[in-house]
Every structure is written in structure tokens, then in C-alpha cells.
Amino acid sequence: MAERRFPSPFDVDDIPETEGWQDMYPYYYLFSEDRKDYEESQFWFWDAMHHPDPMLPFDTITAESWWVALSQNTSRIFAIPPALGIAHRIVNGYTYISAHAPPEELIPERVGYFEKRVGFYYEKWESLYAQWEEKMREIIDELKEIEIPELPMYEPDHVVFKGLGYSSGYELLEAYDKLILNMYKSWQYHFEFLNLCYLAYLTFFGFCKEAFPDIGDQTIAKMVAGADVIMFRPEEEIGKLARLAVDLGLSETFKKGLDADKTMAELKKTNPGKDWLDAFDKAKDPWFYLSTGTGFYHSHISWIDDLNIPFDHVRTYIDRVERGETIERPLAEIDAERERMVAEYKDLLPTEEDRKKFEELHSTVRRTYPYAENHLFYVEHWHHTIFWNKIRDLGQLLADHKFLDDKEDIFYFHRFDIPQMLYDLVTAWAVGPGVPPRGPKYWPKEVKRRKKIFKKMREWAPIPALGPTPEVVTEPFTIMLWGVTTDIVKQWLAPAEKPEKMTELRGFPASPGTAEGVARVILEIDELGTVQPGEILVCPITSPSWAPVFTKIKAAVTDIGGMTSHAAIVSREYGLPAIVGTGYATKAIKTGDKLKVNADEGVVTIER
Numbered sequence: 001m002a003e004r005r006f007p008s009p010f011d012v013d014d015i016p017e018t019e020g021w022q023d024m025y026p027y028y029y030l031f032s033e034d035r036k037d038y039e040e041s042q043f044w045f046w047d048a049m050h051h052p053d054p055m056l057p058f059d060t061i062t063a064e065s066w067w068v069a070l071s072q073n074t075s076r077i078f079a080i081p082p083a084l085g086i087a088h089r090i091v092n093g094y095t096y097i098s099a100h101a102p103p104e105e106l107i108p109e110r111v112g113y114f115e116k117r118v119g120f121y122y123e124k125w126e127s128l129y130a131q132w133e134e135k136m137r138e139i140i141d142e143l144k145e146i147e148i149p150e151l152p153m154y155e156p157d158h159v160v161f162k163g164l165g166y167s168s169g170y171e172l173l174e175a176y177d178k179l180i181l182n183m184y185k186s187w188q189y190h191f192e193f194l195n196l197c198y199l200a201y202l203t204f205f206g207f208c209k210e211a212f213p214d215i216g217d218q219t220i221a222k223m224v225a226g227a228d229v230i231m232f233r234p235e236e237e238i239g240k241l242a243r244l245a246v247d248l249g250l251s252e253t254f255k256k257g258l259d260a261d262k263t264m265a266e267l268k269k270t271n272p273g274k275d276w277l278d279a280f281d282k283a284k285d286p287w288f289y290l291s292t293g294t295g296f297y298h299s300h301i302s303w304i305d306d307l308n309i310p311f312d313h314v315r316t317y318i319d320r321v322e323r324g325e326t327i328e329r330p331l332a333e334i335d336a337e338r339e340r341m342v343a344e345y346k347d348l349l350p351t352e353e354d355r356k357k358f359e360e361l362h363s364t365v366r367r368t369y370p371y372a373e374n375h376l377f378y379v380e381h382w383h384h385t386i387f388w389n390k391i392r393d394l395g396q397l398l399a400d401h402k403f404l405d406d407k408e409d410i411f412y413f414h415r416f417d418i419p420q421m422l423y424d425l426v427t428a429w430a431v432g433p434g435v436p437p438r439g440p441k442y443w444p445k446e447v448k449r450r451k452k453i454f455k456k457m458r459e460w461a462p463i464p465a466l467g468p469t470p471e472v473v474t475e476p477f478t479i480m481l482w483g484v485t486t487d488i489v490k491q492w493l494a495p496a497e498k499p500e501k502m503t504e505l506r507g508f509p510a511s512p513g514t515a516e517g518v519a520r521v522i523l524e525i526d527e528l529g530t531v532q533p534g535e536i537l538v539c540p541i542t543s544p545s546w547a548p549v550f551t552k553i554k555a556a557v558t559d560i561g562g563m564t565s566h567a568a569i570v571s572r573e574y575g576l577p578a579i580v581g582t583g584y585a586t587k588a589i590k591t592g593d594k595l596k597v598n599a600d601e602g603v604v605t606i607e608r
Contacts, residue, residue: 004493008040009466015092018453024057026416029064029090044089044096045465049482049541049560050296054093054457057414057450058391061180062296062384063088063095065187073191075102078121079113080199083475093457096466099475121196125367128193135189136378143182143386146175148393151401151429169426172397176422179390180415186387190379195477197368198564202476204361205563211349211358217563218512218599223342223362224369225572226334231373232573234290234303235547237283238310239327242317244279248272251322254315260307284310286382290545292525295380298392298411300525302385303545312529313548320533320552327551330575373569376544394418401425402440404447412450413443464492483508483562483581491583499587502606506582508561509602510568513577515555519593521586536597538589542567550574555597557585557604579604 009031014021022030031039051063071085084100102110121128149171158164201224208220245254250273253266267273284303288310293300303309320327342362349355395407403421404410410418421439428437473479473486487506520535522528531537533552540559543566550556550570554577558567561580571578577599589595589606596605 005469006043006465006467006493007463009044009089009091009096010036010040012091012463012466015456015460018092018456020449021093021453021457024412024450024453025060025090025414029060029088031089031091039089040467042087042098042100043465043467043470044098045482045484046462047095047097047482048462049565050294051095052540052560053297054454054460055090055095056298056411056454057417058411059297060090061183061415062187062380065184066190068184069187069191070195073195078117078195079110080118080195081107081110081114083477086477091466092460092462093454094460094462098467099478101475118196118199121193122200122364122368129371132189132192133378136186136383139182139185139189140378140383140386143179143383143390146178146182146390148172148175148390148397150397151425153433167430169430172426173419173422176394176418179387179394183387186379186383190375193368193371194375197365197371198477198480200361200365200368201372201564202480204365205480207358207361208345211354212345215345216509216512216600218509219341221510221563221568221572222512223338223345224365226331226338227366227370227373227569227573229370229373229573231377231544232329232547233377234287234310234545235313235551236328237287238313238317238548241276241280241283242314242321242327244276245314245318246321248276250276251318254311254318257315260311263311264307289382289385290377291381291385291543292545293543295376295384298388300543302381304385305389316548329551329573334573334575372564373544373566376566381544398425398439398443401437403437403443405444409444409447412447412454465489469493480562480564483560483565485562485581488581488583499584502584502588503608504606505557505579505585505588505604507557507579507585507602507604508563508568508581509599510561510563510565510580511556511571511576511578512600513555513575514599515577515595515597517554517595519557519589519591519595520553521589521591523586536595538585538595540586541565542570544570546570550576555579555595555599557582557589557595557597559583559585 055063067086067088074080075084082101084102087098087100089096149168151168151172155167159167204224205217205220208215245251250267253263253273256263256266258266264277267277288303288307290303291300292302292309317327346355346358349358391410392407395404395410398404398410398421399407403425413421421443424437424439428435470486470489473484473489478484515536517534517536519538520531522531522537522539525543528546528549531549531553534554537549537553537556538558539556541561542556542558547570551574556567556571556576556578558565558578558580559582561567565580567578567580577597579597579599579602582604585604594607596607598605
């Protein structure tokens with residue numbers, strides 16, 4: 001029997017009726033004959049964790065930003081000895097990535113840079129992190145201040161009488177450049193610490209595996225659990241608001257099932273209702289700048305954009321408070337269990353030197369690891385919520401001038417396309433009334449073409465990987481974050497068993513424990529409201545905004561992710577059994593199926 005292998009990226013056919021899709025992306029983002037020898041020598045896998053859907057051209061700004069930021073911090077800034085960056089390519093609209101390792105001869109010289117630079121950050125972590133938070137708040141404030149100017153019939157008097165020297169047309173071009181540079185900078189900051197906190201975890205993980213050969217991955221993870229992270233603040237604020245509503249006697253107002261606007265109108269009629277609304281207003285900025293997805297796509301709206309979302313969560317939590325349920329994370333239990341396990345394993349070490357090393361590594365990972373979740377709120381949620389809406393403001397301007405039919409159409413164009421549109425608009429405006437720009441006749445037709453292409457792209461089933469099959473997957477971030485292991489690669493290559501016939505799935509035992517219950521399969525964000533108390537959540541991957549769901553489920557099972565993925569971290573923080581990176585859970589399991597989840601062993605049993 002011939003050996004199964006992944007196809008070459010050059011052998012992947014275009015999807016029928018998507019001819020010319022490559023024109024939507026920059027030349028460097030595509031596989032090409034110019035780099036064929038290099039590209040065919042690399043192992044590429046579909047980044048379904050961050051980019052599960054085809055990328056509209058403008059949305060690629062998030063992927064392209066982390067492509068540079070992650071890579072430069074690994075390869076050029078901190079010079080992590082065994083790793084370089086991660087390259088990206090687009091195939092039929094989907095993102096494929098490839099982790100790179102340095103030539104062996106470069107590793108010794110990288111060690112010197114690495115030890116000095118990483119050591120400095122670990123030593124000064126708290127002060128540098130405080131500085132980082134201030135930097136993020138500054139660029140968020142700068143982003144808020146960027147306004148998309150109108151193009152008036154005549155410039156206002158102050159342009160002349162203050163000797164300004166430039167026009168609204170220039171301000172429009174400048175505003176767009178500022179938006180893009182601000183996004184770039186947010187991702188520069190995003191990775192200032194991130195690789196280092198993962199590295200601290202991996203170093204502690206490696207020490208434990210060497211010192212205790214039989215220790216489970218999830219046991220090591222539990223020794224890090226119990227983090228005080230701001231990513232859980234939105235959910236905590238919902239809990240506080242629910243308790244406040246009960247204490248103020250407002251439960252019945254919420255139980256009417258009115259939308260957010262009508263509920264607020266009802267609350268304004270009474271003093272207790274006004275008090276609750278004051279608390280709500282204090283909570284929503286910034287905590288409701290929370291994307292319903294990962295924040296990587298413009299289509300992932302945030303709570304602040306649709307207040308029905310947090311109001312629905314409050315309504316659900318009110319019911320649970322009135323039933324006497326605990327809605328908070330069991331932090332005391334998680335902390336006690338963590339300290340017990342740390343002490344137990346420390347005592348097993350044979351020498352004082354080993355115990356000291358264990359303490360140092362554990363201290364470092366406990367100090368640094370909260371960043372793995374905290375950065376998400378600042379960048380992907382708070383910052384990106386504002387960014388996507390600023391781009392919508394720009395889309396509205398283009399729609400007002402007939403360049404687009406709808407403001408949302410701007411996302412069908414790459415960020416490098418937008419300056420052409422703006423310059424066309426500004427030059428016609430500058431020449432004067434009655435001078436037509438070309439855009440209104442040119443771009444709306446292109447939007448229609450692209451919408452047809454993306455409809456076809458969404459119907460495509462992406463190939464999990466491309467290029468030569470690695471004998472062993474060793475790159476640590478690929479394993480720990482994406483969950484792409486040697487076994488997963490073998491599963492991708494194995495003859496596909498029909499999902500409906502699968503009775504057992506295996507994945508990473510990300511958070512220990514066992515559970516039995518009924519499955520609730522969630523494929524789209526707007527289905528989260530269907531999750532019932534006591535069910536087992538089955539999904540492709542989770543988002544931080546799903547935290548309210550974790551207070552009522554028994555366990556979580558995901559298609560994608562490794563030990564440091566969000567689903568893994570959140571499950572540990574809520575003390576829930578979780579298995580991540582199963583590959584096929586959402587295809588093999590149906591809502592209503594009875595499941596047994598053994599997250600100590602990483603096994604999901606489906607009772608057919």
C-alpha cells in the first residue's frame with residue numbers, strides 16, 4: 001500500500017467558480033513558483049484555531065500582524081534558541097502556517113542573546129508588565145481619538161484663519177494610515193511578553209516531565225491554575241450585576257424577556273432601576289468591549305455593540321442566583337489543590353538543589369502565566385472592538401460617496417486596496433464639484449464578484465495540512481498552543497472513519513476530572529444561548545467571551561487546541577474536566593448524545 005502523505009501546496013486545486021481569488025491577497029501571501037523549492041520543503045497546517053473561516057481580505061490584518069510580531073520576538077528580539085518564526089500562506093481563502101527552526105550552527109550564538117534578554121524580562125516582569133498595560137491603554141486612547149473626517153463642500157474657516165495648511169482630504173488619508181499603524185503596534189505589544197510566558201510554562205513542564213516521568217500533563221497544568229486574570233472580569237461583572245438585580249428586587253423586570261433597550265427603559269422608571277443602570281454603565285467600559293469570537297474577524301461583534309448579549313447573560317445568572325447556585329469561579333478550591341500538589345511534588349525531589357530549581361521555575365510560571373489570558377482582553381477584545389468600528393466608519397464614508405453599497409463591504413478589500421479608493425475620492429473632491437471619481441463605477445462590481453467567491457470558499461473543507469509529513473512534531477508552541485502533535489498528524493493521514501460511526505475520541509487531557517452527561521454541540525457563537533445547565537459543551541474552539549457558559553456546563557470537548565489554548569486554561573480555572581484537540585468532536589458527536597469524558601486520560605466515549 002502506498003504511503004499516505006499530504007498534498008503539495010502546488011497540487012491543491014482552486015475551488016470551482018472562484019477563479020481569480022488570488023487577486024484579493026498580496027503577492028507575498030500566496031504559494032508561488034518563485035519560492036517553490038522552499039515552500040514544498042515545509043510542513044504547513046491549517047490554523048483552524050485562530051482562523052477557522054476563510055479570511056476576508058481586510059481581516060487578514062490580524063493574521064499578518066501576528067505573523068510579524070510573533071516571529072520577530074522569537075527569532076530577532078529574544079532569540080529563543082531552538083525556534084524561529086511562523087510563516088503564513090493563504091490557500092483558497094484559508095490560513096496555513098509553518099513553524100521554522102534555526103540552523104543547528106546558529107543555536108550556540110542565540111543562547112547568549114537569549115539568556116541575557118529573557119533573564120532581564122523575568123527579573124523585571126512586574127514593572128515591565130505595568131509599563132505594558134500603560135502602553136496598551138495609550139494606544140487604545142489614541143485609537144479612540146482617530147476620527148474619519150467628512151469631505152465638505154468648502155473647508156471650514158479655521159483651515160484659513162489658523163493657517164492650518166492642509167485639508168480634510170489630507171486628514172482622511174492620514175487617519176487611515178494612523179488606524180493601520182495603530183493596529184500594527186497593538187500586535188507589536190501583544191507579543192512583547194507572550195512567547196516568554198509560554199516559554200516559562202514549557203520550561204516548568206519540561207522539568208516536571210524529567211523529574212517525574214509518570215506525571216500527567218494535566219497535573220502539571222493544575223500546579224499553575226488559579227490565576228488572577230482580567231480576562232474573567234467581564235463574566236465576573238455579569239455575576240455582580242445579576243446579584244445586584246436580585247438584591248434590588250429587579251428580577252421580574254429582567255424576566256419579562258424584553259430586549260436591552262426596552263429593559264433599560266423599564267429600569268429608568270424606578271430608583272432601584274436607576275441604581276442598577278449606574279452600576280451597569282460603570283461595568284461596561286471597558287469590560288463589555290468583549291468580542292463574541294476571537295476578535296480576529298470583523299464579524300465577531302462585541303458585547304458593547306449589542307447590549308442584548310450582556311443583558312441575556314445577566315438574565316441567565318439571575319435565575320441561577322435565585323436557585324442558590326454558585327456562579328463564581330471556585331478559586332479557593334483551585335488554590336488549595338494547587339498548593340497541595342506543588343508541596344507534594346516538591347517533597348518527592350531527591351536534592352535541595354532540585355527543590356530550589358522546582359521552586360524557581362514554578363514561581364516564574366505563576367508570575368508570568370496570567371499574561372497568557374490578560375493580553376487577550378487588551379488586544380483582541382478591547383482594542384480590536386474599537387478598531388473594527390473605526391473601519392466601519394471609513395466604510396460608511398465610502399458608501400456615502402457610492403464607492404460601496406454598504407459600509408460592511410469595505411472588509412472585502414485588503415488594507416492595501418483602501419488607499420487607492422481614498423486617493424480616488426480625495427482627488428475628485430479636491431478638483432471640485434461635478435468631477436466624478438472612478439470608484440463608484442469600479443468597486444461595487446468587484447464587491448459582488450468577491451461575495452460570490454467567498455460563498456464558495458465557505459463551502460470548502462480545508463485540507464488539514466500540506467507538504468512533507470514530519471516524522472516527529474517537536475516544535476513546542478505547535479504542540480502546546482495548536483495541539484498539533486505527531487499523533488494528530490497521523491490521525492490526519494489515517495483513512496477517515498465515518499464520524500457517525502465513531503464511539504471514542506482522544507485528545508489532550510487539558511483539565512483533569514471525569515464527567516458524564518448530554519452533549520451540546522455549538523458550531524456558531526449565536527448558538528451559545530441553547531446550552532443548558534449540566535450539559536457537556538462540544539465545539540471547535542472556545543472564546544474568552546464564552547466564560548459565562550463555563551459556570552453551568554459539566555465538561556468541555558474541543559476539536560482544536562493544546563495545553564495552553566483558551567479552552568484548556570479556562571477549564572482549569574473553573575475546575576472543569578476538559579479534553580482539547582480531539583480533531584473530530586463536532587463531526588462525530590450530535591447534540592443529545594450521551595458522553596463519558598475522562599479528562600484524566602484524554603478519552604471521550606460516545607454512547608451510541
